[in-house]
Amino acid sequence: MTCPRCGFGYVESSAGDRRLHRRIHAETMHGLRSLRFKSCQRAGRSGERSVIVINNDSPFIHRQLAQRVSLIGAGDSQLSNVTYAAREARDERNVHLFMGIEADRARAYVCFERRFRVWKCTWDEYDAGVFHEAHQPMWSIGFAWVSRAHRRKGWIRRTAAAAGDLLGFGNSFGWYTPFTQDGEATARAMCPSGIFIAK
Numbered sequence: 001m002t003c004p005r006c007g008f009g010y011v012e013s014s015a016g017d018r019r020l021h022r023r024i025h026a027e028t029m030h031g032l033r034s035l036r037f038k039s040c041q042r043a044g045r046s047g048e049r050s051v052i053v054i055n056n057d058s059p060f061i062h063r064q065l066a067q068r069v070s071l072i073g074a075g076d077s078q079l080s081n082v083t084y085a086a087r088e089a090r091d092e093r094n095v096h097l098f099m100g101i102e103a104d105r106a107r108a109y110v111c112f113e114r115r116f117r118v119w120k121c122t123w124d125e126y127d128a129g130v131f132h133e134a135h136q137p138m139w140s141i142g143f144a145w146v147s148r149a150h151r152r153k154g155w156i157r158r159t160a161a162a163a164g165d166l167l168g169f170g171n172s173f174g175w176y177t178p179f180t181q182d183g184e185a186t187a188r189a190m191c192p193s194g195i196f197i198a199k
Contacts, residue, residue, distance in 0.1 A: 003021060003025060005025065005029060005148070006021075006024060006025040006028040006029055006076075006148065007028070007076070008020075008021055008024045008025060008028070027072045027147075028072065028075075028076050028147065028148055029147055029148050029149040030105050030107070030147050030149055030150065031069070031072070031105035031106040031107045031108075031147040031150070032065070032068055032069050032072055032105065032106045033103075033104050033105045034065055034104065034106075035104055036061065036062070036065060037052060037065065037099070037101050037104060037106065038104070039062070040052040040053070040054060040058070040062050040065070040099075041053050041054070041058065043098060043162040043163065043165070043166045044158070044161070044162030044165065044166075046158070048102055048103070049100065049101070049102045049107075049158065050100075050101045050102075051098055051099065051100055051101070051158065051159050051162035051163075052098070052099050052101055053096055053097065053098050053099075053162075053163070053166060054066040054096075054097045054099070055094070055095060055096045055097065056088075056089075056090040056094075056095070060086060063084075063086035063087075064086045065106075066084050066086070066097045066099070066109075067083070067084050067085060067086040069099060069106045069109045070082065070083045070084040070097070070109060070111070070143075071083055072145075073109050073143070073145030074143075074145075076145065076148070077143075077145060077180060079143070079180070082111070082142070082143040084097060084111065092114065092116070093113040093114050093115070093142075094113070094114045095111060095112070095113050095142075096111075096112045096113075096163065096166075096167065097109065097110075097111055097112075098110045098111075098112065098159045098160075098162060098163045099159070100146075100155045100158060100159045102150075105147070106147075107146060107147050107150045107155055108144070108145065108146045108147070108150070108155035108156060108158075108159050109143075109144065109145045109146075110141060110143075110144045110145075110156065110159045110160060110163065111141065111142040111143045111144070112139050112140065112141060112142070112163050112167065112173070113139070113140055113142045113176075114137060114138075114139060114140075115137060115138060115139070115140040115174060115176070115198035115199055116137045117198065117199045118133070118134040118135065118136060118137065118138055118174055118196055118197070118198045118199075119131035119132060119133055119134055119196070119197045119198075120132050120134045120194065120195070120196050120197070121194055121195065121197070122193065122194035123188060123192075123193075123194055123195075125194070126194070126195065131197065134196060137198075138169065138172065138173060138174050138196060138198050139163070139167055139169045139173045139174070139198075140173060140174035140175060140176050140196075140198035140199070141160070141173060141174070141175050141176060142176045143176070144156055144159075144183065144186065151182075156186055156190065157190060160173065160190070172196070173196070173198075174195070174196035174197060174198025175187050175191075175195055175196065175197060175198065176197075176198065176199055177197050177199075
């Protein structure tokens with residue numbers, strides 16, 4: 001059967017499958033739970049919610065946490081090419097992974113990368129396939145994910161704001177395309193006048 005809430009397919013008569021489904025269901029709906037998030041570098045905090053950041057300078061155990069969260073998000077989004085590898089070497093993208101944390105769970109995951117091919121457009125131009133080269137490198141959202149039960153609660157905005165404060169780009173950042181349907185809706189809501197596309 002396929003769970004109507006988390007989308008995971010399993011054999012209900014199998015005890016092993018039922019256990020696996022319970023774990024996948026909890027992680028897809030509410031995010032990975034780990035007490036180790038408390039020891040990660042904090043990029044922002046508001047009440048019971050915080051934003052942490054992990055990059056190549058972070059301890060390997062923290063990078064492993066980011067890898068696990070990226071796998072959950074990639075599986076939920078059915079995008080196999082967006083996963084982060086804990087042993088990934090630093091390159092010109094200077095990947096920074098920001099996660100929104102609440103109740104020791106990673107509710108949100110946003111991958112920011114330094115990108116050097118940049119275009120800008122209004123949404124009307126985007127729909128028409130008209131793009132203007134922008135020439136300056138910038139930080140770009142390569143992948144973003146929010147656990148299913150916690151969507152439309154401001155997690156991407158909060159996480160992007162913490163990233164902008166830490167990395168110094170404010171509200172000026174790009175998006176890696178093509179979008180998923182949910183990704184485009186998020187970009188349109190956060191950047192209503194138009195976007196930078198950065199790859």
